[in-house]
Amino acid sequence: MMLRRIAAVLLRHAYETRHNLDRLTDAIYWPVLDVIMWVFFTSYLRQGDRLHASATNILLGGLILWGLFRSFQRDLAVGFLAEIWSRNIVNLFASPLTVTEYIVGLVVVNFIKAAIGMLCAIGVARLGWSGSLLNALPSMLPFIAILVLFALAVGVAVTGLIFRYTTRVQTLAYGIAGLLMPLSCVFYPVAALPGMLRPLALALPTTHAFEGMRQVLSGGGVSMLHLWSGLGLTGIYFALAVKSFRTVYEAARRRGHLVKLD
Amino acid sequence: MKHLTKRFGRVVAVSDVSLDVRTGEILGVVGPNGAGKSTVLHILLGLITPDSGTIRIFGRSLEHDRQAILSRMNIASPYAALPPRLTVQENLSIYAMMYGIDRPRRKIAALLETMDIESLRHSAISRLSSGQIVRVNLCKALLNDPELLLLDEPTAYLDTEIADRIRQIVIGRRNSGAAVVYTSHNMAEIETMCDRVVLLRAGQVAATGTPIEVTNSVLGGQRQVASPAEAMLRVGWVSR
Numbered sequence: 001m002m003l004r005r006i007a008a009v010l011l012r013h014a015y016e017t018r019h020n021l022d023r024l025t026d027a028i029y030w031p032v033l034d035v036i037m038w039v040f041f042t043s044y045l046r047q048g049d050r051l052h053a054s055a056t057n058i059l060l061g062g063l064i065l066w067g068l069f070r071s072f073q074r075d076l077a078v079g080f081l082a083e084i085w086s087r088n089i090v091n092l093f094a095s096p097l098t099v100t101e102y103i104v105g106l107v108v109v110n111f112i113k114a115a116i117g118m119l120c121a122i123g124v125a126r127l128g129w130s131g132s133l134l135n136a137l138p139s140m141l142p143f144i145a146i147l148v149l150f151a152l153a154v155g156v157a158v159t160g161l162i163f164r165y166t167t168r169v170q171t172l173a174y175g176i177a178g179l180l181m182p183l184s185c186v187f188y189p190v191a192a193l194p195g196m197l198r199p200l201a202l203a204l205p206t207t208h209a210f211e212g213m214r215q216v217l218s219g220g221g222v223s224m225l226h227l228w229s230g231l232g233l234t235g236i237y238f239a240l241a242v243k244s245f246r247t248v249y250e251a252a253r254r255r256g257h258l259v260k261l262d
Numbered sequence: 263m264k265h266l267t268k269r270f271g272r273v274v275a276v277s278d279v280s281l282d283v284r285t286g287e288i289l290g291v292v293g294p295n296g297a298g299k300s301t302v303l304h305i306l307l308g309l310i311t312p313d314s315g316t317i318r319i320f321g322r323s324l325e326h327d328r329q330a331i332l333s334r335m336n337i338a339s340p341y342a343a344l345p346p347r348l349t350v351q352e353n354l355s356i357y358a359m360m361y362g363i364d365r366p367r368r369k370i371a372a373l374l375e376t377m378d379i380e381s382l383r384h385s386a387i388s389r390l391s392s393g394q395i396v397r398v399n400l401c402k403a404l405l406n407d408p409e410l411l412l413l414d415e416p417t418a419y420l421d422t423e424i425a426d427r428i429r430q431i432v433i434g435r436r437n438s439g440a441a442v443v444y445t446s447h448n449m450a451e452i453e454t455m456c457d458r459v460v461l462l463r464a465g466q467v468a469a470t471g472t473p474i475e476v477t478n479s480v481l482g483g484q485r486q487v488a489s490p491a492e493a494m495l496r497v498g499w500v501s502r
Contacts, residue, residue: 008359012345015356019347019386082345090342091402094307095360096333253311256270259304259341 001104005097009105013079026075027113031067031121038063039125057217061140062186062210064121069147069206070177072114076155077162077173079106084167090259099249103159107152114148139216143209146230150205153234153241154180160245163252166260185210205233266315268301268465275301276312277465283410288432288442290456290473292449297462299445300341303412306443307337319410333361338403339414343395346388350379350398353387354405361406373401376431378424392419400428404435411435411442417451429455 017023042056083089092102122137158172183197184206190198201207208230215223252258268276276298283289291299304310306317308328317324319331344353351370358366374380377397387395396419403411413432417425429451436442436457446452452459452473459476461469469479 002362004362005360008356011359012348012356015348015352016345086345087341087343088345090304090307090309090337090339091344091357093309094332094335094337094342095357096329097360098329250311253309256268256275256301256304256310258309259300 001098001101002096005095005101006105006108008097009102010109013106013109016082023113026071027117028120031064031071031117032124034063034067035060035121035124054218057136058214059187060125061136061213061217064118064125065140065144065147065210065213066181066184066186067121068114068118068144069151071117072110072148072151073154073158073177074173075110075113076106076152077158077170079109080159080162081167081170081173084162093258103156103245110155111148114151118144136216139222140213142222142227143212143216143230146205146209146212146227146234149234149238150209153238156238156245157241160241160248163245163257164248166257180204180206183207189214202229203233205230205237208233263302263306263317264315266302266305266312266317268305268310268312274465276305279315279462279465279467281460281467281470283441283443285409285441286436286439287457288436288444288455290452290459291443291445291462292447292452292459293462293468296464298465299462300339300414301465302462303337303339303414303443303445306412307332307335333406334408335410335412336361336403336406336408337412337414338396338399338416339412340396340418341414342399344387344398344402347386349384349386350374350390350401351383353398354401357402358405363405369405370401373404377401378427393421393424396420397424397428400431404431407440409440411440413442413444415446416444417446417448425451 013023038060042059046056083092093099154176158169158176161169161172183193183201184204185193185201186206190201190207190211193201208226212223212226212230215221215226263282264280266276266279267274279298279302281289281291281302291302293299301310305312306319306324308324308331320334322331324331348356354370354373355366358370363369370383371380374383377400379394379397379401382390382394382398387398390398396416400413400416403413411432416432417428420428432442432444433455444452444456456473458471459469459473460467461476461480469476471479
């Protein structure tokens, strides 16, 4: 793996961001706007003690961390789609760039974008409401890591599906997070789900990340059960995603999809 | 490449194709649409995996040493574009970094001057004409001074003057020792530029040799024609 070629992928996306305002609005504008709206809403609910302060933290924390997961997963796949839309795939993969270097480059780009978006959202939440989100951030870092790694696994899997089924499945890049959201228990505990859905929810690393986040924000400390369950599941999904990506990438080369992805 | 075969479902794109290109040689690959020319180029880049056959480039197996081989090759193709919002300079800087070019700004400036597009350095690709885009793609293809240069119809969208300049650049590369694989529908340029020609038809090698030898092969030596171009036009294997 060559750092120079990974840096070239970073440079390509830095230039794209400079010329394409969509990239900036996706990374910063929407997460910040979401938080502003929720700060107003929770401020209203807190009037007359209709909402406990820790519940406000939990709602805002869920919103911010879900935004991180959604944007990281989506932008990984959209970054690849951008190469298809601009018909740049042949030039990219006809160069010495390996597919691993390309994916690592995309991950770094999107990690930077998601981190900027998350920090802006937390900053706005702190400005709008003097909660303790920022103070709780260090304890939430392991759960944020689970979300980032699982988003990476989902993004890699979706990118693999685009290699296999071309742009016919590009809607997955935008839609799959929505499919996972109800089961991930972003704003409510697993106990709030119907019994038959709970095993499905507990099979998702995101559920453990949000359960863990709620415990931290409620002052209950870091839940080791949710931490290790989340990390273990993320490891399994990540291994499966990488394995499936390699399989579909080779299949795409055999079927000639790499040169006819649009 | 030896005995290369590639099927897409029931369609045989390339069947038992063997060809070689030597240093300091321009190999023309010609044939009607769907003959398998682009498939051959994409297989040479490892973008399509063949069903059978072997490919060795610079004495190495493409299957095992793809990255090392690709760093010494390059391609310009109408099927490969560059990100449209990025400027010419930005696009070329990215590929200069990927190929590990020393002093990239100087190299890019020299190539832009050669292609007569220095004034477009800070223009977005989306604002260029098709002929200008072809020249930017050629700059990309020449960034790493490739020892093996694949050119897929490089003069298709160019006016006569620029096309002539491109041909001179390609001939210059050949004279400096590079191997060039050149596909084109323009038989006149194939005749004047190529040292050898491979004629593909329905994914198979129909004839190979010098342009004159291919002409004789196409017509079986039965008729006199003014040129190989005329011969291939007559049998309908290329368009005018």
